[in-house]
Amino acid sequence: MAVxxxxxxxxxxxxxxxxxxxxxGKTVTELLADLEQRYxxxxxxxxxxxxxxxxxxxxxxxxxDIRFLQGDQTAVKDGDxxxxxxxxxxx
Amino acid sequence: xxYILGLKCRECGRLYPKGVINACEYCxxxxxxxxxxxxxxxxxxxxxVAARPxxxxxxxxxxxxxxxxxxxxxxxxxxxxxxxxxGAALGVRxxxxxxxxxxxxxLSFKDRVVSVALTRAKELGFDxxxxxxxxxxxxxxxxxxxxxxxxxxxxxxxxLEIGKVMASLVYRPTVVAIEGNYDDVNRLxxxxxxxxxxxxxxxxxxxxxxxxxxxxxxxxxxQLGWKAxxxxxxxxxxxxxxxxxAKAFKEFELLGLIPKAxxxxxxxxxxxxxxxTTAIQAKTDIIKPVKPKTIAKSLAIGNPADGYYATKAVxxxxxxxxxxxxxxxxxxxxxxxxxxxxxxxxAGGVTVAVAKKLIEQGTxxxxxxxxxxxxxxxxxxxxxxxxxxxxxxxxKPTLKSFEERLGDQLN
Numbered sequence: 001m002a003v004x005x006x007x008x009x010x011x012x013x014x015x016x017x018x019x020x021x022x023x024x025g026k027t028v029t030e031l032l033a034d035l036e037q038r039y040x041x042x043x044x045x046x047x048x049x050x051x052x053x054x055x056x057x058x059x060x061x062x063x064x065d066i067r068f069l070q071g072d073q074t075a076v077k078d079g080d081x082x083x084x085x086x087x088x089x090x091x
Numbered sequence: 092x093x094y095i096l097g098l099k100c101r102e103c104g105r106l107y108p109k110g111v112i113n114a115c116e117y118c119x120x121x122x123x124x125x126x127x128x129x130x131x132x133x134x135x136x137x138x139x140v141a142a143r144p145x146x147x148x149x150x151x152x153x154x155x156x157x158x159x160x161x162x163x164x165x166x167x168x169x170x171x172x173x174x175x176x177x178g179a180a181l182g183v184r185x186x187x188x189x190x191x192x193x194x195x196x197x198l199s200f201k202d203r204v205v206s207v208a209l210t211r212a213k214e215l216g217f218d219x220x221x222x223x224x225x226x227x228x229x230x231x232x233x234x235x236x237x238x239x240x241x242x243x244x245x246x247x248x249x250x251l252e253i254g255k256v257m258a259s260l261v262y263r264p265t266v267v268a269i270e271g272n273y274d275d276v277n278r279l280x281x282x283x284x285x286x287x288x289x290x291x292x293x294x295x296x297x298x299x300x301x302x303x304x305x306x307x308x309x310x311x312x313x314q315l316g317w318k319a320x321x322x323x324x325x326x327x328x329x330x331x332x333x334x335x336x337a338k339a340f341k342e343f344e345l346l347g348l349i350p351k352a353x354x355x356x357x358x359x360x361x362x363x364x365x366x367x368t369t370a371i372q373a374k375t376d377i378i379k380p381v382k383p384k385t386i387a388k389s390l391a392i393g394n395p396a397d398g399y400y401a402t403k404a405v406x407x408x409x410x411x412x413x414x415x416x417x418x419x420x421x422x423x424x425x426x427x428x429x430x431x432x433x434x435x436x437x438a439g440g441v442t443v444a445v446a447k448k449l450i451e452q453g454t455x456x457x458x459x460x461x462x463x464x465x466x467x468x469x470x471x472x473x474x475x476x477x478x479x480x481x482x483x484x485x486x487k488p489t490l491k492s493f494e495e496r497l498g499d500q501l502n
Contacts, residue, residue, distance in 0.1 A: 006282065008285065009285045010114070010116035010117075010119075019285065019286075045117065045118075054118060054119055055399065056102070056114060056115075056118065056119035056120055056121070057119050058278075058394070060278060063275070063278070065274070065380055065394060067379070067380050068380065068382070083278070083282065085278060085281045085282065086113065086114035086119045086281065087114075087119065087394075087396060088113060088114045088119065088120075088121045088122075088297065088396050088397075089113060089114075089223070089277055089280070089281045089284075089293065089294045089297060089396055090223050090273070090274075090276075090277035090280070090281075090293050090294070090329055090392065090396050091277075091293060091328050091329020091330070091331050091392055091395060091396050091397065
């Protein structure tokens with residue numbers, strides 16, 4: 001078991017074309033670090049130079065925006081679904 | 092002929108060909124259409140525009156299509172009129188209403204964005220169109236796609252007003268009602284758009300779609316006699332309309348069609364969903380998402396895509412923002428109805444009520460030319476008005492009954 005991470009289309013080139021990958025970690029931050037280990041170069045696309053999530057990226061844990069949870073310290077566990085989604089959509 | 096040079100990330104400046112893309116592949120920033128303004132300047136003159144049909148396509152050079160328009164040929168060019176009685180009620184001298192409550196054919200400003208989006212979707216080779224909607228957009232996508240012969244799916248929150256649901260169903264789309272709020276609908280559509288080969292107008296072809304909102308601003312400027320107003324009050328959901336009205340005035344100014352625009356922009360939101368107003372009032376560009384709870388369902392976007400850009404546009408213009416309660420929204424709807432004979436939906440009630448508040452505060456001065464953006468029709472949102480507008484006087488079909496019930500009101 002692990003956490004399923006859904007990868008947005010523009011980043012799928014870095015995940016060998018996969019739209020979903022499995023990662024490990026106890027928090028969103030740890031998960032992103034693990035994602036970077038498996039697919040080098042992906043973290044800088046999701047986070048800015050300070051390591052913070054970019055302004056135009058939203059992350060959801062089990063369909064809830066992490067800004068309503070504990071941000072990048074939001075806990076994740078085996079079996080959870082995490083989505084990384086471009087913010088510029090809708091309205 | 093095409094006036095599109097290409098697409099460009101508003102954040103990092105990366106360039107893209109004019110295909111299907113809604114966010115920068117590198118930084119996820121917003122994608123903007125780049126135009127050949129030098130070529131446009133040669134054909135888009137006041138005289139040329141004035142000679143064209145009265146539709147949103149009279150500004151075709153500034154819209155992101157390659158060929159001729161094929162959708163929404165009768166949409167746009169809604170009335171802009173001097174609102175003397177509402178102006179007197181609010182205490183401003185020169186007040187105007189730009190009335191998209193009578194937009195053809197689906198009675199909201201979404202006819203504009205959809206006309207552009209579907210024309211572009213056809214050019215890009217799509218046979219199926221879709222959207223994430225709070226109601227008005229679903230109506231417009233369904234209607235225009237029906238007329239254009241496109242397959243259509245619309246995704247809405249399950250708790251929408253019945254008028255907005257019926258006004259989609261009649262055009263025979265697939266209506267998907269999602270158990271969640273608009274932000275849930277939007278997230279799901281973002282994920283679906285990566286999986287299915289459909290043109291989600293406000294997701295994967297959003298850069299083209301959003302440009303359609305500029306026509307609201309173009310019309311305001313043309314109808315005011317080729318000048319931008321001093322103040323404009325704009326309802327904010329995603330915030331896109333604010334940024335595109337600002338862009339419309341800037342483009343007209345750049346092309347020499349209007350004198351230098353110094354328009355102050357004012358964002359109008361409901362208290363139950365005011366992430367953009369909150370950011371503007373705090374003078375920050377960090378948009379804190381909220382869980383919406385308001386009768387203004389068409390503005391109930393808690394995680395606004397263009398919140399950042401709308402906030403910047405308002406602050407740079409020297410404008411402001413306010414939020415109003417559900418009661419104030421209903422009062423705004425009544426006030427517009429009883430003074431100007433226009434029946435607007437809850438979003439329009441928000442605009443009127445916010446304008447009232449800003450004028451009373453002295454934030455909007457009493458002497459400039461002020462435009463209120465009325466973007467939707469009241470017949471679609473009857474539920475919150477039930478029991479709030481009084482009742483008809485019920486009588487028997489006799490003179491006696493009439494005079495008994497109404498006699499004292501007749502003198």
